[in-house]
Amino acid sequence: MRIAGKGLIDRSKPVRFVFDGVGYDGFAGDTLASALLANDVRLVGRSFKYHRPRGVLTSGSEEPNALVTVGNGAAAEPNVRATVQEIYTGLEAKSQNRWPSLSMDLMAANDLAAPFLGAGFYYKTFMWPSQFWEKLYEPIIRRAAGLGALSGESNPDKYERAYAFCDLLVIGAGPAGVMAALVAARAGADVILVDEDSRMGGRLLAENCEIDGVPGVIWVDRVLSELSAMDNVRLMSRTTVTGAYDGGTFAALERVGHHRAARHAGLPLETFWRIVAKRSVLAAGALERPVAFRNNDRPGIMTAGAVRAYLNRWGVVPGQKVAVFGNNDDAHRTARDLLAAGVHVAGLIDSRHNAPDATGFPVYKGAMVSDTTGRRGLESITIRSVSGEDKLATDCLAISGGWNPTVHLTCHLNSRPVWCDDILAFVPSPSGVPGMGVAGACSGAFSTDRCLREGAAAAVAALEALGKSAPKTQIPDAEDAPYAIAPLWAVPGRGRAWLDFQNDVCVKDVKQAAVENFRSVEHMKRYTTQGMATDQGKNSNVAALAILADVTGRAIPDTGTTTFRPPFSPVAIAAMGAGAQGKGFAPERFTTSHAASVERKAPMIEAGLWYRPSYFPVPGETTWRQSCDREVDMVRHTVGVCDVSTLGKIDIQGPDAAEFLDFVYTNTFSTLKIGRARYGLMLREDGHVMDDGTTARLGAHHFLMTTTTAAAGQVMRHLDFVHQGLRPDLDVAMVSVTEQWAQFAIAGPKSRELLNGLFDADLTDAEWPFMACGPVQVMGVRGRLFRISFSGEHAYELAVPSRYGDSLFRTLLARADTLGGGAYGMEALNVMRIEKGFITHAEIHGRVTAFDIGMERMVSSKKDCIGKTMSERDGLSGADREQLIGLNPVGAVKQLTAGAHLFNADDDPVRVNDQGYVTSVAYSPTMGHMLALGFLKNGRARHGQKVRMVDHLRDLDALCEVVNPVFFDPDGERARG
């Protein structure tokens, strides 16, 4: 019911929205909860376990009951708190956890089964035979229990991540927070003021109060307009600080799109902020706690502060005849505000015998509410006092069991809150988060005056720490009412009295936990599920703890608290991982020839972050093998062109460059002539092979190293480590030039013919023998030519600055086409290197030594190198080692597979008989059958023997002959000639 003239909603802007298929009217400024209450919709959801009818309990993000699903289809958002969701025209919300409908939920039969569904139900159920659990109980429970469901489709919404930095982060924009922000901002500090509400002001928006003679709302709007005009202040509304982390870092979730009817393209639904602040002030306020009594969960029963908020901020009263029940003076405020607004107050039940008097409504002193009636909404309450029990007709009960300071963030770095007997609540430990001050209700200061003073004081302390002087600040006049409270956690009596509305945990469940010896608060929490799920026990933790303390005969502070962990309120994984969906997952690295390769319809394969062409299909080819076989044949007989730019290229210069290379490579580079390249092998410090590649000497003090594509970063890091950590004495400088040069392999008998004509002079064997390198002029551009070969053919690699890569690739392809050649991709490249027995990281996978791959003679005996000593350890060489071998299929099965294991021909193919494994396979069009590289125990001594290759995963069993891993042209005549 809406009250005329009350509230901060904009009555000139009506808003039409839909809940469970029915259209309703509200106003701009309404939340879904306030608008539904204004329309007298009290039943908004069903409880988690018992499917009890539930209504709105609170007016903030702590709401346990009023969870709805907003939107449809893939974009449907479950578990949205109706108390936080602002309405807009076209908003569609649905209730959750009910079937077939909210008002007639067949699952409510669970409520009748309540005796079986109490504390420890799940744990006890697990004791039954596991088959019963998996096949019978779990499916039933999963169907019956739960909150909202995800759509199961890919999320179409956009999310964003962002970073912010400030001198002072103020968390919460109630009286304490805005006061702190104002003082700090006026002193010139960079301030970020964050508030989770759509409108800043905190309780000042919800209370009937005055500051400096004007309504609190007017005062706070004045302060906010001053702040928003300052360059050093950033105001962030709809933003919840969800976690406090090391080094003054905070996580915060900003709701950007949730409240907008029409979202511009590109607008994120939420932004996940990382805020780094030199100092912070927590002014997060306090959360009101309900009182537990029988049937205290009916729609129409709300916290007293929420009833005030709905009245004062949204002009809504959730009933015709309102009763108030509490144990503190604050509850009286609700009754007074309602009365002043002309609402009928049926009575105020105060558990204290010394409760203050009131006029305009009856006060039941020393009385308690012991039961309620009303299936889908409150109809009456039972009042118990020394004189007996009375029934009172009411459709809305406002309850207040006192206020709990919102200490959560102060505990995120593992500190525990401290019990305060004056307010019967926990307050933050002073040393909770380094650099954080606490002000206002979240430190236990419940009057407006104390909030303002503490806010100002926290700002002054922060400014001092920042080395800034604080201007003298006048504290505005405001009420300073005392907060009188007497303990009342649960009304004694039979029946179920709810503590945790979200998880259906009752007083008797906590008692049962204690009876079954789950006396530690952490055990009680897990045993009863109290404090789980989206509200994380914000409404129930302290009361549950108090009851546990009572039944175990301990004081509350001795009972301890459960651990508060981030996030303070739910954060979508999509928000934390924002930007990493789809193309944002990882950078794509494209070669300069990418466009030309795609034009030739080459499918791409990923190598690290690079995209490389797999093969280049020509018309008539329907499988990759056809293309691959043709490309191998082409390179072996005419000429092929392949982009090899992705290999790591490292420019190494300096007077000690040669000595440095001698130290990182097993073999010697100081003896390499200028204008020549040499194959090099690098070990890790533990003596195993790290990487291989060719390094060219461009000058006396100038080398160019190449690395495997995927190992480029690792090798660069290794070189930096060796230089900085092990050999800082050497005068050498290194930088990656991978991206500077586009480099193409031109391989095959006609490679020289292809290149001749591109340079000023034709290539000759005398000037360009195998392993020669040097500068060339390529069509007027300064390039580099290397006569090196990864295919085993007469081959060159030609490099030009990357801007010319696309043009050169097209030129080379055009020339290759006229010679009967063409482009070749990774598949053909791989086949040819296997035919030649050249290793890749399939072979040097981290567990092999130079000995294993037959390169132990490359570890120079004349000098030291990284990994040399460690490679000489026992067990890293010898006949027991698995050594690189080649395999030819010689039995009926001709297929070989990488990953298969090797066994002696007569052995059972079981683990204990394992002799080795296969690392690379290919169909060789050159040899006419499949080839494999692999590792076999004492393999080099076993050439000519037969072994079994067994692939247990693909169910293959092939007899193979062990051979020299260099299948093709073992003497290397083709590359040299």
Next chain:
Amino acid sequence: MAELIARPPCQGLLPLEIGTTTLSETDAGVLTSIMPFKGQEAALSEALIAAHGMAMPAANRTTGRAGIRAIWFGRGQVLLIGPSPHEALAWYAALTDQSDAWAVVRLEGAGAVDVLARLLPIDLRATQFKRGHTARTELMHMMASITRVGDQAFQIMVFRSMATTLVHDLKTAMEGVAARR
């Protein structure tokens, strides 16, 4: 003989204008990484002043001006942007041509800081990251070089091969910022 045709890294991707922010490719001229040899830092700085009129920049700083600039580029490394390096510099430092290794773009406009705040984990407040300040940091998932070249203008560099991803990430952030207005 036919000539090889040069293609800039962001060809076909830029310019972009979204909301109050523009993104364009910069033709930065010659890029040269300069890595001083042992103990040659001071002499190199003198030589740089003599040859190009600017000293070696300190960590996270630049020297020079638009069109001819030396930016700190990591430990023991400076990137000379604009002119071909004077050959005298080679006495004191390893010089390596990097003109084709980097995509260089300029992000400019009222929303530039907000756009970058969505991609960079560093403090870009004008009081902390002034004109001429530079940083090597990560932009989304890429390692990058960021330099403030104006009150609302930044030079951003990533590896040439990542130009497509750079534009994708910046465009997404620009759209997010623009959509809020």
